[in-house]
Amino acid sequence: MLAPQRTVIRRGSGMYGLEQALRRRGFRRIAGADEAGRGACAGPLVVAAAVLPAGKRGEIPGLADSKLLTAAARERVYDEVVARAEAYEIVVIGPTEVDVRGLHVCNVAGMRRAFARLAPAPDYVLTDGFPVDGVGVPGLAVWKGDRVAACVAAASVLAKVTRDRMMTELAQRWPQYGFAEHKGYVTPVHSAALEQHGPCPEHRFSYVNVAAVADRADPAVRRLRPALPASTLLLADAGEA
Incomplete structure (x- = not known):
């Protein structure tokens, strides 16, 4: 610049x-x-x-x-x-x-x-x-x-x-995660859904909380996502930005 x-x-x-x-x-x-x-x-x-x-x-x-x-x-x-x-x-x-x-x-x-x-x-x-x-x-x-x-x-x-708007639409495809409410940010509802269902293709596997439950994802989802070293993982935000 x-x-x-x-x-x-x-x-x-x-x-x-x-x-x-x-x-x-x-x-x-x-x-x-x-x-x-x-x-x-x-x-x-x-x-x-x-x-x-x-x-x-x-x-x-x-x-x-x-x-x-x-x-x-x-x-x-x-x-x-x-x-x-x-x-x-x-x-x-x-x-x-x-x-x-x-x-x-x-x-x-x-x-x-x-x-x-x-x-x-x-x-x-x-x-x-x-x-x-x-x-x-x-x-x-x-x-x-x-x-x-x-x-x-x-x-x-x-x-x-x-x-x-996109997250509200994704909530129709993946209703178990509550995307329409939290828009993909970390909330108790979202964290509980990740624990119960594992991540879906719309989750970011480079984030610590998602990587922690990646083994619970559908095998087809895991095959599509890269394996990332722990040193590169990011912290998700509870707020909106």
Whole structure:
């Protein structure tokens, strides 16, 4: 990611201030990216990127970090982002790819894919928390970006709503795990289901809690998943991200 110059943000500009400051420096199309499902032990990692228009049209009512919104509010904001965005892209990375390539590698690759598919292309990118190189335009990694940059917050909502819908659909195929309730994160219900049934193809075998019960999976499922050394296993998250 190319190093940015110092950017001055005007007081009181809220989560639109960073993009406004970048536009004053001549950047017109500013894309933000974020992901959902990073801490889950089941289901896909979903990455989204979004470019919001300048001015009032880009001020999305109720926009905030997706984790701070209710499910109903996220759905409303999702519809507004889809209707107003100059461009947006959603990338879905399945659990097998996460197991084989690694979570962070998939996260970065997903953001690159999302940025590359935006049309028109952005001329500046913002990411939540960590830098993403290889995009070809200047960019900035913003700590808690989904709370301070509107385009990153918009991407977080796109990713979260998309993933939640997918997990609800997966619950119909695998009702014994309760995916519609916990969306693949660690809860007492999910842990009990893993203990009773073992993991299904939608689980991430690179996570400690799934690997611990991998021997209870259907043999056909085990054959499809890579054998992973203990040193590479990840801890699942009880929260949503």
